[in-house]
Amino acid sequence: MTLLQPSPLLRRSLQLDALASGATGLLLALAANPLSGLFGLPAALLMVAGIVLLPFALVLAWMANSELLSRTGVWAVIAANLLWVLESLFLLLSGWVQPSVLGCAFVIGQALAVGVLAELEFFGLRRSAVPHGL
Template identity: 35%
Template sequence: MTTTAPSYLSTVMTPGPQLLRLSLRLDAVVTGVNGLAYLALAKPLESLLGLDTEIGIPIGIFLTLYGVAVAIIGTRRSISTGATRVVIAGNAAWVVVSLAALVEGALELNLVGSVWAVMQAVTVGGFAALQYLGLRKAQ
């Protein structure tokens, strides 16, 4: 029996263990790649976003390490409830801090950087919401 794409997606997107695992893994990949981009492209990103490399590089290090940690959590045979709650809280904190820094002008981002910060906050908030739904139904 073959599984069609729509039925597979509906199964994966149903709140529960599969959604939790998928959302953690996607979070890990997106966060890790984002972190590596901040590191590898620090100088071009400074020009593009208005993000000073003295801030961008530590953000890149943090995101890379956070992505690895989320990957470890998401690839375990049994996903830890406590560790998942920490990831959800971390993601929620990222959203709040990102938007607060944007509103306060703390990072002195240009227009492109401001749009990028909002897009990141929305993406991370989406991961937190999916992880919360997955965890709630997985317990």
């Protein structure tokens, strides 16, 4: 396992991802029913998505504050974010749900934001260094 000294870009990207994931997770988990009406998306889908995001946010916050990170762990975060983007787009294209215009905008907007975070984390990973002596 390769340990890395996270670059400032990686650390800030993980912090931003943790904040966004935690805030979105709380919003979706606590307001699934009213958001369901606005977005035209099933309340259960919104609640489960919110609940999934909360432990993810905690892991990101822990990683952002760790002195050393596993390269594999950072790649796992990037992969999870890219999977979230693909699943979000698949949700809209699948016909499984018929979201409102606001719901489509929400799904696309959060997918774009997560994609940008994955890209920032990737570039932050590339700027990270293997500490001397390890």
